[in-house]
Amino acid sequence: MNGLSIRELCCLFCCPPWPSKIAAKLAFLPPETTYNLVPNENGTKYTLFLSEKAEWQYSEREKENIEVCYARTSRGNKISCMFVKCSPNARYTILFSHGNAVDLGQMSSFYLGLGSRINCNIFSYDYSGYGASSGTPSEKNLYSDIDAAWQCLRTRYGISPENCIIYGQSIGTVPTVDLASRYEVGAVILHSPLMSGMRVAFPNTRRTWCFDAFPSIDKVSKVNSPVLVIHGTEDEVINFSHGLEIHSKCPKAVEPLWVEGAGHNDVELYSQYLERLKQFVSTELGN
Template identity: 40%
Template sequence: MGNSLNSMVFHPPKPTYSREDPHLHMLPTKCGHSIAAFYVRHRRSRFTILYSHGNAEDIGNVFHALMDRVANWDADLFIYDYSGYGVSEGKPSERNLYMDVEAAYDYLTQVLGVNPHSIVAYGRSIGSGPAVHIALHRPVLALILQSPVASVYRVRFHRLPFSIPGDIFRNIDKVQNLKVPTLILHGTEDETVPLAASQQMALKISEVYCRWIKGASHNDMDGKYVMYVEQALHEFFARITQQHPDALIKRGVWISREKHSTIYRNAAQAITT
């Protein structure tokens, strides 16, 4: 069952980069194989983004898409490939992805000397699984979840009232244990992972900021709707770095000035606007 589920869940594309890339890092994992990573530093960086990408992509195409945006965040970027993705060795599985993100975190902190409390874990889509995992098992500054899955089975069966044995990436059963500020970004027209997944998880997180982006689907938040994603990120980054965001604070609700969507601190009020 495990192998058949893995073959249905994981879709590594043909690698978009090679081992000869001069900027490539190869990291050892507890599985005994190596995974690939890119690390970019910014001279005015305030924190480091540990990025877990979505399915059917690798760090080659994601890295180039994020480069300009990361410069605007004043952040360093560490992005790694899962086992079996890109030029990473091994095969993808839930267990291996958890060990992959641990390897990335340990390389950042132990080899590159990055302060653990300056790391922001960022997971998109299936990458929300390893991002939640590392936020629960290692010190981080904050967590960002973009179009996250509640669990893999719930992607298909949206209204499951409880978890089913054999399900993987059961974020919905874990997020109540998060102790760090968490931003959730989700499109209202997501055809792959329903918005309800994020709404349900938001209600379980003690310190959560949500932005439901009107009209956005699963794969266009970093394209057509990127300006709204960027605004949400800038406000969240300002908040976690104790700066003064261009937002209104009123009765525990963080309301963005942008009318297109709203960020809420109170999970019960995490509704589309």
């Protein structure tokens, strides 16, 4: 009927999982914080301090390209935000929602390297309960977190929607799809996206249950911006089929990047990754 076994159906109807439990099981593993935001005397600006666990790969001078601040969410949390000035003549700024088990400190070197190579500035944020952000991780907080980041990017940095590329990786594709379904932006990049929580936990699921978490598959058809989907064919966490299905549902999907042999955490190590992003940003969006 829906692809689930009798045993799985019995489990669902006798003891259905709440969305928060699905989310906690599948998504949220905040790492030990790898950075601090230290306020100045007036408390109006903050300085970024990275611990050794952040594994910063550049010089102290290059760290000056990073500006940090806090944004308040509609659910009362204070999330840390990071603006990485990678290119003085960048047309686009990427609003990057990172994957699980990392924070802004661990991602900082990657952001500087990526933005410099594809000529984009990068703005990112830590989810509630991650890094220096307050609160606890939850699906509802994910959506309010990206809304706060979006408003910060728009108001503090004056980035217009048409010059914004919103990029989600793994669990970060969930708030990215949600935002993109409500706002038209320059482009969307979905890196190892998931259809929904239940479809990860029960791969044979063919419909969205009322208690499902992260139902991106039901929102992605409302995304009216160009969408690039990236997925490794040997992804051991979110099966490659999720990327295929998400791509098929995007009204303005561009040629996807299926990285042959790549898993969940190593797509960026393949040369096709940077090549496809450069082509997408400099050629396809430029036209």
